[in-house]
Amino acid sequence: KAGVTQTPRYLIKTRGQQVTLSCSPISGHRSVSWYQQTPGQGLQFLFEYFSETQRNKGNFPGRFSGRQFSNSRSEMNVSTLELGDSALYLCASSFSGTSGTGELFFGEGSRLTVL
Amino acid sequence: AQKITQTQPGMFVQEKEAVTLDCTYDTSDPSYGLFWYKQPSSGEMIFLIYQGSYDQQNATEGRYSLNFQKARKSANLVISASQLGDSAMYFCAMREVTTGGGNKLTFGTGTQLKVEL
Numbered sequence: 001k002a003g004v005t006q007t008p009r010y011l012i013k014t015r016g017q018q019v020t021l022s023c024s025p026i027s028g029h030r031s032v033s034w035y036q037q038t039p040g041q042g043l044q045f046l047f048e049y050f051s052e053t054q055r056n057k058g059n060f061p062g063r064f065s066g067r068q069f070s071n072s073r074s075e076m077n078v079s080t081l082e083l084g085d086s087a088l089y090l091c092a093s094s095f096s097g098t099s100g101t102g103e104l105f106f107g108e109g110s111r112l113t114v115l
Numbered sequence: 116a117q118k119i120t121q122t123q124p125g126m127f128v129q130e131k132e133a134v135t136l137d138c139t140y141d142t143s144d145p146s147y148g149l150f151w152y153k154q155p156s157s158g159e160m161i162f163l164i165y166q167g168s169y170d171q172q173n174a175t176e177g178r179y180s181l182n183f184q185k186a187r188k189s190a191n192l193v194i195s196a197s198q199l200g201d202s203a204m205y206f207c208a209m210r211e212v213t214t215g216g217g218n219k220l221t222f223g224t225g226t227q228l229k230v231e232l
Contacts, residue, residue, distance in 0.1 A: 033218050043206065043222040055217040088158050094218050104150065104210075104218055106160035 002027065004093050004107035012113045018079040021110045025072050025093030031055075032074040033104070034066060037088040046089075049074050078112075086114045117142045117211050121223035128197045128230055135182070136192040136226045138207030148210035149190040150220065151181065155203040163205075166190060197230045204228075 005024040013019050025032050033048035033056070045058040049068035066076040072093075078085055088111050092104040118141040128134040140149065151163040166174045166181045174181045182191040194201060204227050208220040 031218055033220075035220070042224055043208075043220075045219050045221070048217050048219060050217055056213050056219045058219075090160055092160075092218070092220075103162055103165045104220065105162050106152070108157065108159040111158065 006107035023091030029093040031094040035090045119223035150208040
């Protein structure tokens with residue numbers, strides 16, 4: 001059974017550019033959530049999508065956005081990149097429905113460097 | 116707001132020994148979930164073990180067990196028979212209950228485990 005797949009694994013951008021990251025969840029999983037990991041702030045929740053709808057949102061500016069497609073694949077976009085956006089972006093998938101139970105499985109992450 | 120506390124920034128353990136990584140949590144919700152993840156230097160977050168707040172028994176997965184003490188609000192990870200490959204950062208996390216349901220994890224700051232020969 002394939003795990004969570006994130007692309008690209010590494011990317012370098014310059015300030016002001018935008019970036020799109022992709023996440024394919026485990027087959028059958030309908031919940032996809034995104035996290036940002038930095039040395040200073042640790043792991044922080046960005047947002048979660050379930051059945052193409054944003055179900056939860058963290059405290060990030062509007063430059064951070066996401067969406068989910070009918071096949072449960074998700075993308076997140078960061079516009080007008082800032083140096084502080086340099087981070088490891090992790091995607092997690094879960095089978096859980098509205099009850100919010102069960103395990104979450106993460107991908108290998110997309111490491112973004114903003115110059 | 117929910118909070119996870121990991122008070123051990125770094126731990127050392129000898130190969131084949133057992134080690135306990137501490138995690139305490141704070142929540143007023145009766146229903147929650149607790150997770151442990153391992154993150155090697157490659158960055159991937161590897162799921163280790165899960166404990167639901169209503170689970171009667173402590174969760175176990177191979178060499179990993181979760182010592183769940185609900186009254187003390189602690190969820191310590193026990194790794195038995197440590198191996199060199201266990202050297203990594205370990206994160207404790209709690210699923211936050213939101214009005215929309217679903218999955219929103221709050222993470223601790225992590226414990227860097229080093230297994231020595």
